[in-house]
Amino acid sequence: MQMVEWTGKPAYQQVADALRGRIAKGEFAKDGKLPSIADLIDEYGVTVTPVREAIRQLKTDGLVVSHQGKGAFLTPDAAEAAKRTDPMAAIAELRDEVGQLRTSVSELRDRLARLESQ
Structure with missing residues (x-):
């Protein structure tokens, strides 16, 4: 059971954030x-x-659609959209990109050093 915490963030937002991360x-x-x-x-x-407000938020974000009596369903690109709106996923993605950029810069420095030494 993942209880919401007593923080400055409303309960519906905590639930929406948790669901967004799971999506x-x-x-x-x-x-x-x-x-x-x-x-x-x-x-x-x-x-x-x-819970209803959290689902409403996910609908606003374009992650789910709901059908009366059937429930809430993911939109076709929900996982990608959730990654864009989930702060932790965005941070992880940015870390990966920074790592790739560091590798590229290091390779370019090595090439430049080789060219300068010729």
Whole structure:
């Protein structure tokens, strides 16, 4: 059970962030369906209102669509979109890019040093 924490961030936003991270990791990719509202209430230890608001936020972000009586489903590009809107995923991606840039710069320095020594 992932309880929301008493922080300055609203409960619905904590739930939305947690779900966004799980979407980014591909956790719901198999069937493309989010857990039911009841399951999310149990999982995050909140009432129905924060869960509904979290799903509404994910809909606004373009990650899910909901169908009355059927639940919330991932949009086709939800995992990629979640990575773009998930701060931790964005940080990890930026770290990878910085690492690649460092490698490229190091290789260019080596080439330049070889050219200058000729």
